[in-house]
Every structure is written in structure tokens, then in C-alpha cells.
Amino acid sequence: MTPGTLAWNGISFHPCGLPLRRLDPDSAVLGDGADAVQLRWKRLSGPFRPERHLKRLFGRGARPEIHEGSPANGFHCVYFETPDLCGSVLHHPGSGMVVELQHAPGALPESLIPSIKDHSAGDTVPWRVFDIAARLPARWLLRSSAFRPGHFKLVFEVVGRRRVPESPKKGGRRPAEVRLERFAPADALLGKKTLAEWASGIWKKEPLPDEADDDGAVRWDVRPSLLRRMMPGTAFRRGVVHLSQGHNAILATLLRGRKPFDDDFSRITENYGIVPTEEG
Amino acid sequence: MGLFRRKKAKRPIINREQAMGMVPVRNDHVAEERVDGALRLVYEATVRPWFAGPAEKLGLWDGKPMTKRVELDEMGLFVWKRIDGHHSVRDIATEFRERYGVLQDEAELSVASFIKMLGERGIIGVRQDEADKAPDTATQDTATPDTTTSDMNASDSDNPA
Numbered sequence: 001m002t003p004g005t006l007a008w009n010g011i012s013f014h015p016c017g018l019p020l021r022r023l024d025p026d027s028a029v030l031g032d033g034a035d036a037v038q039l040r041w042k043r044l045s046g047p048f049r050p051e052r053h054l055k056r057l058f059g060r061g062a063r064p065e066i067h068e069g070s071p072a073n074g075f076h077c078v079y080f081e082t083p084d085l086c087g088s089v090l091h092h093p094g095s096g097m098v099v100e101l102q103h104a105p106g107a108l109p110e111s112l113i114p115s116i117k118d119h120s121a122g123d124t125v126p127w128r129v130f131d132i133a134a135r136l137p138a139r140w141l142l143r144s145s146a147f148r149p150g151h152f153k154l155v156f157e158v159v160g161r162r163r164v165p166e167s168p169k170k171g172g173r174r175p176a177e178v179r180l181e182r183f184a185p186a187d188a189l190l191g192k193k194t195l196a197e198w199a200s201g202i203w204k205k206e207p208l209p210d211e212a213d214d215d216g217a218v219r220w221d222v223r224p225s226l227l228r229r230m231m232p233g234t235a236f237r238r239g240v241v242h243l244s245q246g247h248n249a250i251l252a253t254l255l256r257g258r259k260p261f262d263d264d265f266s267r268i269t270e271n272y273g274i275v276p277t278e279e280g
Numbered sequence: 281m282g283l284f285r286r287k288k289a290k291r292p293i294i295n296r297e298q299a300m301g302m303v304p305v306r307n308d309h310v311a312e313e314r315v316d317g318a319l320r321l322v323y324e325a326t327v328r329p330w331f332a333g334p335a336e337k338l339g340l341w342d343g344k345p346m347t348k349r350v351e352l353d354e355m356g357l358f359v360w361k362r363i364d365g366h367h368s369v370r371d372i373a374t375e376f377r378e379r380y381g382v383l384q385d386e387a388e389l390s391v392a393s394f395i396k397m398l399g400e401r402g403i404i405g406v407r408q409d410e411a412d413k414a415p416d417t418a419t420q421d422t423a424t425p426d427t428t429t430s431d432m433n434a435s436d437s438d439n440p441a
Contacts, residue, residue: 185380
């Protein structure tokens with residue numbers, strides 16, 4: 001992926017210099033004011049007709065002019081236009097992914113639509129936002145995200161047989177959870193503390209070791225007894241906290257679940273890191 | 281209840297660009313004190329506490345402004361040193377990004393929220409840089425476009441997921 005590419009919940013695109021102003025699980029707003037571009041996406045099953053989608057979108061209001069666009073990255077593209085609103089509807093027949101863009105006339109950068117790619121049908125899904133990048137097995141779905149200055153956090157839940165991640169919590173067994181966190185600036189946060197000392201102050205409930213490993217990372221891996229595994233609640237707890245090489249940031253991967261998820265955890269930690277941004 | 285609602289003073293509406301071009305200026309009445317290497321700002325609280333009336337009547341308070349202290353961490357000190365009446369918020373954020381290796385947006389948000397906190401306490405004020413002064417500051421950029429929305433669940437799928 002080129003620097004600056006945003007990969008989020010099944011799709012990726014290049015913002016083409018527009019600042020990211022809002023990011024929700026299935027939508028994003030790039031740019032400010034009249035230059036803003038809104039993207040929404042969803043994976044659908046079954047046939048999809050853009051004309052009927054636009055009819056529902058506009059209701060009985062202004063009828064948009066509709067033009068067929070050239071396919072790009074496997075998407076079929078339809079453009080629509082009203083005097084004060086333009087947009088596009090992209091549909092990937094293979095995966096069922098539908099992406100809708102809305103913007104003011106003339107506000108869409110030319111290279112934005114050709115940069116949109118669908119990743120929802122793969123075994124693993126890329127995630128790339130601001131300066132963090134990760135790749136997770138497709139069964140891990142985004143539950144929540146928070147991007148505060150100095151602290152980014154992504155929380156994923158594994159797709160279970162009995163619950164979907166969107167369902168409200170009703171007690172009982174919690175689904176397995178992976179947290180990816182990024183703290184910066186590392187030197188100011190650590191001060192005179194070691195990474196292990198600092199981490200024990202942040203994740204107080206985690207069974208952190210007193211010292212870091214030889215490679216400088218702080219690791220823990222709690223594998224409970226068979227009896228403990230049969231009892232309700234989270235059984236396995238593991239995590240890695242390390243300083244990102246060449247970047248002034250601390251990266252953390254934490255997993256909690258009733259299974260160890262060995263393969264998933266090693267794949268997630270291998271692919272989680274800091275990536276160069278366009279400004280960097 | 282509308283009759284008794286207190287009228288809010290009109291505040292100037294400025295956009296993000298104008299806000300980042302503002303120049304923070306220190307309050308001359310704020311003192312600095314060093315404690316174990318850390319810097320503390322000593323300032324007079326600008327608000328009258330709720331207990332001021334009873335405390336005055338009981339002779340527990342002479343009506344003088346309360347002195348408060350705020351201790352700065354390393355990053356706060358970095359920003360405080362650059363509040364000199366010349367650096368704009370954007371300049372400080374750029375230097376912050378270069379020093380700490382964070383993203384520009386991240387630096388701008390951190391610096392802006394810190395400056396806002398200092399401003400709320402009366403430790404600093406901000407003035408608009410002459411070069412950044414817009415003819416009409418009562419305009420506001422909206423963060424989202426005027427978009428039409430519909431539920432994608434209700435999109436054209438004969439066999440919905």
C-alpha cells in the first residue's frame with residue numbers, strides 16, 4: 001500500500017490529500033466544508049442494482065442524473081449528479097461490497113475512486129489508519145476504535161457461533177478480544193521508567209512481568225489450569241508491548257479469550273506496526 | 281423557564297485554520313516556580329467560587345482572588361516555553377511534531393487542547409495574528425458535507441445479508 005492509504009473495515013482508499021475528519025466503522029468523511037467527501041460502505045449478499053439504491057437514497061426529492069462509469073479494481077461504478085450534490089455508487093459483484101460516495105460538485109479528487117479496493121473477501125483484512133497498520137484474520141471484527149492525541153486504540157472481537165459483535169452484552173461468556181494500542185511520544189511517556197514499569201501502570205489488571213525480554217519487549221502469556229478454563233470468564237490472557245523501531249511510539253497487542261488463539265496472535269503481532277505517512 | 285434563562289454572551293465563531301493561526305500570549309500576572317525540577321505555574325483563579333458569599337460573611341475569606349497552581353509535564357513545558365507572543369498555535373504544533381515525532385494532526389490537537397486548558401484558567405490569552413485576520417470571522421466551516429442519507433440496509437438487495 002502506498003503511504004497515506006487508509007484501510008478500514010474491508011476497504012482501502014487513498015484520501016488524495018484530503019484530511020480525515022471522521023471515521024466510523026462503515027463510513028468516513030474526508031476534507032472540510034464544501035470540499036468534504038463522504039464515503040459509506042457495506043457488504044451485501046444477493047443482487048444489487050445501483051439505480052434502485054439511488055431511488056431509495058433520494059426518495060421523492062430531486063431525480064439525479066445517472067451515468068455509467070468505467071469499472072475499476074473489480075467495482076462496477078455508477079455516477080449520479082444533482083445541481084448541489086454529486087456522488088458515485090460502486091459495487092463489487094464478487095464480494096458484494098457496495099461503496100457510496102457523496103460530495104459537492106467538483107470536490108472529488110480524480111484519483112480517489114480508482115484507489116478504492118475491496119479487501120472484505122480475503123482470509124486476512126488489512127487495517128491502516130494514521131500511522132498504524134495491522135493485518136488480522138477475517139474472523140476478527142472491529143468492535144470499537146478511539147483515536148485520541150497520543151493514544152490510538154482498536155478493539156476487535158472474534159466472530160462467535162452464538163453472538164454477533166453488534167449484539168448487546170447480556171452477560172454470559174464474553175467473546176475473545178484483541179486490542180491494538182499505540183502510545184506516543186514514547187520518550188516523553190517513559191521518562192526515566194523502563195517499559196515494563198510503565199506498562200504495569202497502564203494495564204494494571206494484566207499479569208505483566210517485572211522485566212522485559214532480551215529483545216526489549218514486554219510479554220505475558222497466562223495459560224490457566226483445566227479447572228480454571230471450565231469456569232466462566234476470560235481464561236487466556238496474553239500480550240506484547242514493545243517500542244517501535246525507528247519511531248517514537250509504544251505498540252501493544254493484548255488478547256483475552258477462552259482459547260489461546262496462538263496462530264492468530266502471532267500473525268497479528270507480526271503484522272502490527274508503524275508505517276510512514278505522507279507527511280512523514 | 282425560558283424567561284429566567286441566563287443569556288449567553290455571543291462568542292466569535294472561527295474556523296480551524298483561523299484558530300491554528302492564533303497567537304497565544306502569557307498573562308503577566310502568572311508566576312513560575314520550580315519544584316524538584318518541575319515547573320509550576322502560579323495564577324489567580326478568575327472564577328468566584330460558590331462558597332465565596334458564606335465564606336466572606338463568616339470571615340473565612342477576605343475576598344482576595346484564590347491562588348492556584350498547575351504543574352507542567354515535559355510536553356507542557358515544551359509548549360509553555362514557546363508561548364512568547366510570537367509563535368502561533370500552528371508554529372508550536374509544528375515544533376512539537378518535529379520534537380516528538382507524532383503526526384501533525386495529533387500535535388495540533390494536543391497543543392490546541394493544552395492551550396485551551398491554559399486559556400480557561402486565565403494563564404494565557406490568544407490574539408489573532410494580523411496576517412490571519414479574515415474580513416468576516418463569523419463564518420464557520422462545517423465538518424460534514426450536506427449529504428443525503430439512506431440506510432444501506434435498505435439498499436437494492438433482493439437477498440439481504
